[in-house]
Amino acid sequence: MSQFAIEIEGLTKTYAGQRGVAPKTALDGVDLKVPQGSIFGLLGPNGAGKSTLINILAGLVRKSAGTVRIWGFDQDVNPRQSRAAIGVMPQELNMDPFFTPRASLDVQAGLYGVPKAQRRTDEILAMIGLSDKADAYSRTLSGGMRRRLLLGKALVHAPHVLVLDEPTAGVDIELRQMLWQNVRRLNAEGMTIILTTHYLEEAEEMCDEIAIIHQGRKIAHDQTSRLIGRLDAKTLVIHPAEAAPEGLALPEGVEMERRGDGALALSYRRGRTSAEDVLDAVRAAGIRIQDVATEEPNLEDVFLALTRSETEAA
Numbered sequence: 499m500s501q502f503a504i505e506i507e508g509l510t511k512t513y514a515g516q517r518g519v520a521p522k523t524a525l526d527g528v529d530l531k532v533p534q535g536s537i538f539g540l541l542g543p544n545g546a547g548k549s550t551l552i553n554i555l556a557g558l559v560r561k562s563a564g565t566v567r568i569w570g571f572d573q574d575v576n577p578r579q580s581r582a583a584i585g586v587m588p589q590e591l592n593m594d595p596f597f598t599p600r601a602s603l604d605v606q607a608g609l610y611g612v613p614k615a616q617r618r619t620d621e622i623l624a625m626i627g628l629s630d631k632a633d634a635y636s637r638t639l640s641g642g643m644r645r646r647l648l649l650g651k652a653l654v655h656a657p658h659v660l661v662l663d664e665p666t667a668g669v670d671i672e673l674r675q676m677l678w679q680n681v682r683r684l685n686a687e688g689m690t691i692i693l694t695t696h697y698l699e700e701a702e703e704m705c706d707e708i709a710i711i712h713q714g715r716k717i718a719h720d721q722t723s724r725l726i727g728r729l730d731a732k733t734l735v736i737h738p739a740e741a742a743p744e745g746l747a748l749p750e751g752v753e754m755e756r757r758g759d760g761a762l763a764l765s766y767r768r769g770r771t772s773a774e775d776v777l778d779a780v781r782a783a784g785i786r787i788q789d790v791a792t793e794e795p796n797l798e799d800v801f802l803a804l805t806r807s808e809t810e811a812a
């Protein structure tokens with residue numbers, strides 16, 4: 499057994515064109531390895547190909563080329579085992595309105611061939627906080643409850659890998675916290691988690707590794723901290739004791755922004771300039787420094803920098 503929960507090689511998906519619409523290559527030769535036991539973030543702008551990748555993992559979309567191994571099982575060679583190894587919480591909320599949460603979980607377990615004696619329906623209902631709604635019709639559930647039920651459905655067959663497709667899009671803080679608590683717990687119990695999110699802060703906080711997909715190609719994949727460290731931009735925020743004069747002579751490559759509160763935000767590349775040089779320039783301009791703080795780049799900065807440079811290269 500390899501140490502990877504998911505191994506993808508050369509994954510390509512071209513959606514067939516329809517009358518008047520050209521074929522669309524949504525994934526273009528993507529290689530990706532997701533370590534077992536990790537929380538792995540899949541990021542990318544709208545239309546990057548994330549849902550396509552997830553739907554291929556879930557067996558909902560047929561790939562055009564490439565190989566996909568889930569928990570060591572090749573999708574083409576061992577389709578049943580590879581499907582059993584993964585559970586997917588989809589984005590959309592459509593579900594049978596006449597099923598109760600208990601029935602939904604039971605039907606789903608049946609689809610995965612989980613024997614009745616091994617079903618953990620009550621345990622899952624408790625985990626997703628729907629025990630008291632177990633026998634209510636799904637159509638009477640709130641949006642947040644439906645989302646929790648989708649998480650429950652993804653878990654009925656105790657998969658090794660759980661995929662969450664934008665689980666927190668448009669949900670309130672309470673549900674978000676509940677989801678992440680569950681994700682952390684499942685991960686602590688050994689489940690590998692793959693998630694897509696538009697909230698970069700969330701990815702930064704949750705994920706061990708992150709891959710960025712842009713226009714169907716993987717443009718970055720690294721440990722979260724290394725990905726952030728890759729952008730060597732740094733900002734010194736200086737609060738002057740008195741209003742700072744105009745026209746500061748700054749070392750080459752240093753950019754200054756005056757903030758609303760009178761602070762000077764000086765951005766520079768760590769590889770080119772030192773904090774000492776920046777501070778020297780400020781002192782040389784006769785500015786007395788009352789306070790100074792540093793700002794590190796966050797994942798959003800990295801993401802923008804990477805997708806921007808890719809677009810420029812194209």
Ligand SMILES: Nc1ncnc2c1ncn2[C@@H]1O[C@H](COP(=O)(O)OP(=O)(O)OP(=O)(O)O)[C@@H](O)[C@H]1O
Nearest residue numbers: 513522523524542543544545546547548549550551
């Ligand atoms: N069934 C389909 N037929 C044709 N084109 C499709 C189909 N599904 C997706 N696409 C196209 O493939 C590309 C990738 O879409 P995909 O939904 O995978 O992106 P995404 O990264 O999940 O975006 P989002 O963040 O908006 O969900 C887009 O250009 C989209 O229009």
